[in-house]
Amino acid sequence: MKKNVKNALALSMILAVTGGTVAFANTDTESKVTAKTEVTSVSEPKIIMAEQKEVQGFIVNEGKIIEISDAGEDGTQVVTISNEQGGLRFSVNAGSVIVDRETGKSISASNLTKGIVVSVIYPELSPMGMSMPPYLGSATVIVANADKGEYMVGLFDENFIDSNNELKLNISDDTVLTNSGVSKIGVTTEMVKGQNALVFYTVTTKSIPAQTTPSFVMVLEKDSEDVKEPTDSNVDEETEETEEGTVEWIPLRDTAEAKGFTVTWQGRDKAILVEKADGCIEITIDEALFAVDGKEREAARAAALVDGVMYVSSEVLS
Helix, strand or coil, rough: CCCCEEEECCCCCCCCCCCCCCEEECCCCCCCCCCCCCCCCCCCEEECCEEEEEEEEEEEEEEEEEEECCCCCCCCCCEEECCCCCCEEECCCCCCCCCEEECCCCECHCCCCCEEEEEEEEEEEEECCCCCCCCCCCEEEEECCCCCEEEEEECCCCCEEECCCCEEECCCCCCCEECCCCCCCCCHHHHCCCCCEEECCCCCCCCCCEEECCCCECCCCCCCCCCCHHHHHHCCCCCEECCCCEEEEEEEEHHHHHHCCECCCCCCCCCEEECCCEEEEEEEECCCEEEECCCEEEECCCCCCECCCCEEEEEHHH
């Protein structure tokens, strides 16, 4: 029978930036608990995973997909996962790095469906949109069907032992070696040393650290050229003076949902519906005109879709 070994790690997800709407994945103020190292026999593989844990340089956030919504004409979708830490929202598109734990193969974003468990891996101190659940933007890697097999994210030294002394890798000729960056070829065993890596494996030895021959190792890259910035941070908040006061440039969905609205995307050529029990706002991309309960009004500037995120003038939701 398999054993599930879960690390108890408390992680504070959001550190608010003073005066802004972006926070960062926190590592300095979190309460850290060192997990007990439990090894297993060769016949009893172990799972090293948790709903959310920090791994020197990266955060692993696991949860069940509860919603997938379209976010732009470029095929970008926003995925929402649920877990005991409050969940997470992140974006996926044709360029997202997604690996299926069940098959060990790369898959496309279209393979993500409601109800499956995924593990979202992203750099610590990643900018976060101030919504509930928080909005990450793009992740470094997404592990689909994360509950279908053993995996680990760790920082491995020159002896291929992770920084928590839990696992030692015995990389073989059959181990698939790759990276999370643009280039997927040319990764060697030596390149794993001193790097953060995502590891798929099965059985482990009864030792400290436990040893395993992994089936899959992906070196995680977090340089700016490899890791996409969250779309919420791609547009700086702007203000504009009007006769009625200061108008801000705000992300529609995060702001609207924080005010209790429901946002419905109907496609680029149709109005976006922002609804409450007592009324409805209709917003059209690239137009300053919007309607409140059927009555037309004009915003200080046109609504715009930027990297899959809709931005509007603040008076639209006032």
